Structures are given as C-alpha cells and as structure tokens.
C-alpha cells in the first residue's frame with residue numbers, strides 16, 4: 215500500500231491542488247425541503263462536482279465566478295476555468311437550502327443557497343460558444359434554460375447509477391489505478407466517436423512518450439446524430455482487446471454532457487482530465503467542435519492564452535492522420551510529404567454509406583473488428 219501511496223504522490227495534482235469530495239450522508243428531513251429539478255446536463259455537472267472531476271468547484275457558480283469565467287476564463291481566485299457550471303431555475307427559492315432532484319424525482323443532494331442572479335443568455339452564448347446562433351446545439355440548450363442561476367455548494371447523498379458501471383471510475387479511482395500501475399505520466403484521450411485508424415495512431419503516438427493511456431470517451435448526452443454510447447463502447451472494447459497492450463491502457467467513461475463549445479471546451483476537458491490524474495491531454499483538430507462554428511485549430515490555439523504552469527496538464531496537439539500508400543504507414547501532413555491521392559481518406563458520410571450497406575471500409579481506414587460492430591449497429595436500426 216505504501217508503494218501505491220508513494221506512486222500516487224507522483225501523479226499530477228488536481229486543479230487547485232486538492233481533489234474535491236462532496237459526497238455525504240442524506241440529511242434528515244431532506245424530503246421536506248423545497249425541490250429543484252435538474253436537467254440531465256445539470257445532473258451530470260452535479261455528479262462531477264461531487265466526485266471531484268470539476269475540482270476545485272464545490273457547487274454551482276455564483277455571480278462573481280460566473281462573470282470571471284465568461285470574461286477572463288478564470289475563477290474568482292484567478293485559477294483557469296473555461297466554462298460556466300451553473301444551475302438554472304425558474305424562481306428564487308424561499309429557504310436557504312434546497313434539495314436537488316432529477317427528472318424522475320429521485321433526490322440526489324442538497325444545495326446551500328448562496329446566491330440567485332439573472333444572466334444574459336446571448337452574452338453567455340457569445341463568450342462561451344463564439345456564436346449566438348440558436349442552430350448551435352449548445353446555444354439552443356442555453357436559450358431553453360430557466361432565467362435565473364442558483365448558486366451554492368452541494369452535498370450529494372444519492373448518486374445516479376452509472377449507465378456503464380464497469381466503466382465508472384471517479385477521479386480518485388483512476389488515480390489509484392494509475393498509481394497501482396506505477397504510472398507517473400498519463401495521457402488522456404477524449405472522444406465521442408468510434409476510434410478508427412487515425413485516432414488509434416494519435417493515441418499510440420502519444421502513448422509512446424508517456425507511461426499510460428486513459429481512453430476516456432464522453433458518455434453523457436451528445437447530439438442525436440452522434441453514434442450512441444453503447445455502440446461506441448463495443449467499438450472501443452474490440453479495438454483495445456485486439457490492438458493495444460492491456461497493461462498500458464485504462465478505459466473509463468467520462469460522465470460529462472457535451473457542450474460543443476469548441477476551444478473553451480478543450481480547456482475544460484483538459485482540466486477535468488487533470489483531475490482524473492492525466493499529465494497530458496490529446497487535442498486534435500476542431501476538438502469539441504460542431505458544424506463550422508470554430509476554426510480548425512482554434513481549440514489548440516486557445517492554450518496559448520495561458521502560461522503552461524497555470525494549466526499544468528500538457529496539451530498534445532495533433533494533426534489529422536491518414537494511411538499513406540507511399541509511406542506505407544499512418545502519417546499526418548507533419549510527417550508525410552506525399553500527395554492527397556496517395557492517402558486513404560474517407561469522409562464521414564462515405565464511411566456511413568459503406569457501413570450501412572454492410573461493407574467494410576478499407577483496413578487502412580478502420581480496423582475490421584471495429585467496422586463489424588458498426589455494421590451490426592447500423593443493420594439493427
């Protein structure tokens with residue numbers, strides 16, 4: 215045990231220095247408190263606060279935090295933070311304590327009311343999403359929210375059962391797992407898509423330089439046209455089982471809801487992974503983007519706005535990867551001098567067409583085991 219504790223000491227520190235733990239006992243009389251019903255995004259944020267994934271946050275943001283995050287991408291104490299974590303309500307509660315419930319009326323936790331304030335949805339959209347267009351899925355959700363933010367620290371006494379219990383690892387648990395394996399340098403990989411050869415190449419390229427890889431797919435709510443989480447998880451499993459050394463990889467679920475905030479979400483994703491114990495984080499092209507709202511490299515360039523020590527976690531920037539027939543291997547424009555026609559490139563639409571028709575894409579594009587899972591999923595639709 216001592217060796218594991220010593221190994222844990224060598225992992226990156228959580229954001230703000232300490233892993234927050236807001237899980238506690240169910241207070242008496244909690245069912246008599248005024249009830250606030252959370253959206254699925256708010257439930258996900260609540261659970262991430264409780265388990266420390268959003269350290270140093272201990273609850274939903276007050277006005278000062280919120281303003282600083284919008285204007286400077288920092289918390290009130292100056293620590294880097296890129297996205298609001300807020301709870302929207304219809305009206306101010308009458309008491310100084312409320313109970314938080316999900317849509318099925320399950321009671322999850324209590325919030326000590328510290329502040330209730332109004333906010334400007336268009337301004338938040340402009341700052342966070344760089345657009346006020348309601349066709350943007352994150353903006354649309356923001357515009358549909360209640361008009362006030364309710365702030366305060368939370369204590370969660372009932373956690374929502376995870377959709378994939380075997381993949382549910384809290385930050386304290388991923389940290390323990392890394393420490394047990396003796397890892398110090400761990401790279402986190404965020405994904406909300408099946409992993410094809412291109413992303414396999416990025417993850418392995420990153421893994422070559424560190425001790426371990428955390429494959430950390432986002433399994434919270436995504437757009438309805440994204441591949442469903444259960445299909446993606448089946449894809450990750452066959453890929454990891456067949457092509458990655460098990461001693462170097464941990465697969466766990468990232469319980470966040472997708473915001474599609476592009477650059478700011480890339481920072482937010484990196485900070486969350488730091489809390490899970492990752493010292494490095496892969497940032498590809500158009501990370502957390504949607505449509506054409508963000509420039510190809512915006513999610514990489516935004517890291518330049520901070521000093522390296524402020525984030526501590528090191529972003530690893532990658533280009534789009536492909537199979538090059540001349541190089542005879544996976545490569546990117548950084549490492550391959552050949553022409554487009556030498557490269558195996560398929561559009562998302564083309565891949566979907568092939569899979570829907572029950573055809574395997576080229577092995578240079580997708581591992582056949584992964585493609586087979588997708589073919590079965592599409593044929594079941």
Ligand SMILES: [Zn+2]
Pocket residue numbers: 538539540541542545550551552556
């Ligand atoms: Zn080449």
